[in-house]
Amino acid sequence: MKKVFATIITIGDELLIGQVIDTNSAWIAQELNKIGVSVKHRIAVGDVYDDIWNALNEESKQADIILITGGLGPTADDITKPLLCDYFGGKMIMHQPTLDYITDLFEKKFKRPMIDRNRKQAEVPDVCTVLKNERGTAPGMLFEKDEKIFIALPGVPHEMKWIMHNEVLNIISQNFKTGFIEHRTLLTAGIGESYLAEMIKDFEEKIQSNIKLAYLPNDGMIRLRLTGFSNDKNKLVETIDTLFSTLKNLVKEYLVVDEDISLEAVIGKLLKERKQTIATAESCTGGYIAHLLTSIPGSSAYYEGSVVSYSYAVKEEVLNVKNITLNTVGAVSEETVCEMVKNVMQLMKTDYAIAVSGIMGPDGGTHEKPVGTAWVAVASKYKIISKKFHFRFDRTRNIQLTATNALNLMRQLIVDNR
Numbered sequence: 174m175k176k177v178f179a180t181i182i183t184i185g186d187e188l189l190i191g192q193v194i195d196t197n198s199a200w201i202a203q204e205l206n207k208i209g210v211s212v213k214h215r216i217a218v219g220d221v222y223d224d225i226w227n228a229l230n231e232e233s234k235q236a237d238i239i240l241i242t243g244g245l246g247p248t249a250d251d252i253t254k255p256l257l258c259d260y261f262g263g264k265m266i267m268h269q270p271t272l273d274y275i276t277d278l279f280e281k282k283f284k285r286p287m288i289d290r291n292r293k294q295a296e297v298p299d300v301c302t303v304l305k306n307e308r309g310t311a312p313g314m315l316f317e318k319d320e321k322i323f324i325a326l327p328g329v330p331h332e333m334k335w336i337m338h339n340e341v342l343n344i345i346s347q348n349f350k351t352g353f354i355e356h357r358t359l360l361t362a363g364i365g366e367s368y369l370a371e372m373i374k375d376f377e378e379k380i381q382s383n384i385k386l387a388y389l390p391n392d393g394m395i396r397l398r399l400t401g402f403s404n405d406k407n408k409l410v411e412t413i414d415t416l417f418s419t420l421k422n423l424v425k426e427y428l429v430v431d432e433d434i435s436l437e438a439v440i441g442k443l444l445k446e447r448k449q450t451i452a453t454a455e456s457c458t459g460g461y462i463a464h465l466l467t468s469i470p471g472s473s474a475y476y477e478g479s480v481v482s483y484s485y486a487v488k489e490e491v492l493n494v495k496n497i498t499l500n501t502v503g504a505v506s507e508e509t510v511c512e513m514v515k516n517v518m519q520l521m522k523t524d525y526a527i528a529v530s531g532i533m534g535p536d537g538g539t540h541e542k543p544v545g546t547a548w549v550a551v552a553s554k555y556k557i558i559s560k561k562f563h564f565r566f567d568r569t570r571n572i573q574l575t576a577t578n579a580l581n582l583m584r585q586l587i588v589d590n591r
């Protein structure tokens with residue numbers, strides 16, 4: 174059984190100028206992997222007729238499935254539908270079931286008249302199979318050519334996802350005999366990519382050809398992902414689990430978690446298991462750590478709140494940092510973050526707390542405390558751990574690295590407090 178390959182083509186000028194971030198192709202790729210389809214290419218194309226046409230030509234030479242999102246709307250810049258009609262040699266017709274659905278939508282749900290522009294949403298090439306869209310007015314479309322399938326989907330994420338789940342994945346499974354793809358991912362911290370690669374080089378050299386090892390560095394941490402493909406699922410799972418167990422043992426000194434989840438999710442999981450709570454006191458990160466922690470569904474079970482204490486006044490009046498501390502050693506100091514973390518934990522009545530203070534740049538640094546200096550403190554009811562960091566990037570990156578290191582220090586404290 175050969176591998177089945179897909180290409181995802183996302184259409185829209187807004188993607189090329191960075192006005193909109195393409196999340197559609199990432200989500201589609203994950204769903205395709207679940208049913209054993211490998212993604213060959215992900216391509217963004219502007220609203221240019223020739224560019225879209227050329228992309229279809231080129232990708233159909235390499236992929237079995239071409240998925241297209243965007244450009245199916247009712248406005249002049251939505252050129253995907255008429256282009257597909259030309260590409261597959263059809264003519265536009267009114268699809269009555271879609272028209273009936275849209276009419277009903279406007280009359281009963283929207284309670285407003287339907288204009289001609291809305292009616293045009295029900296026009297489709299006569300050479301396609303219409304894919305119902307119960308989340309919007311633009312239907313999906315399926316085309317077949319030279320034993321390849323082409324699927325056009327709306328660019329609106331919730332509409333695209335509905336059609337994928339209810340139509341597309343079943344169509345692909347029925348049309349292609351796919352193998353099985355398995356991933357295993359772990360997260361490490363405290364070691365650089367080159368040192369990590371050197372540590373596991375013997376392991377990597379012995380991995381069989383149907384399994385790949387990928388290094389995914391981000392925010393001072395590194396994900397290691399094993400990916401395997403096989404026609405025999407049971408054998409693949411057994412092989413990749415054995416390799417993953419060996420890999421975990423090799424990197425155990427730096428292992429954060431053996432799941433493909435974020436650091437903030439790891440902390441949330443640990444706190445939920447223990448029925449414990451956490452609070453944060455942030456200066457230089459301006460609430461970013463709070464944002465990360467509360468981005469996890471269910472975080473209200475363990476996250477109590479934050480004090481964003483940017484000024485000396487808030488540090489003194491809300492967090493009760495001593496005036497003499499601020500005036501002698503300054504806000505960016507071990508003494509200050511230790512007072513911040515102890516006092517916010519008392520204020521919020523939590524089991525744990527994080528505090529950070531630093532100079533993120535681009536200005537504000539001194540010879541003694543250059544830009545990129547950050548002090549982090551984490552605390553439990555019995556212990557405070559503080560650490561100084563020196564980062565060398567721009568403001569955004571320095572904030573991200575401060576938050577990541579603060580969360581990892583917190584994770585270590587929670588684990589040690591078992």
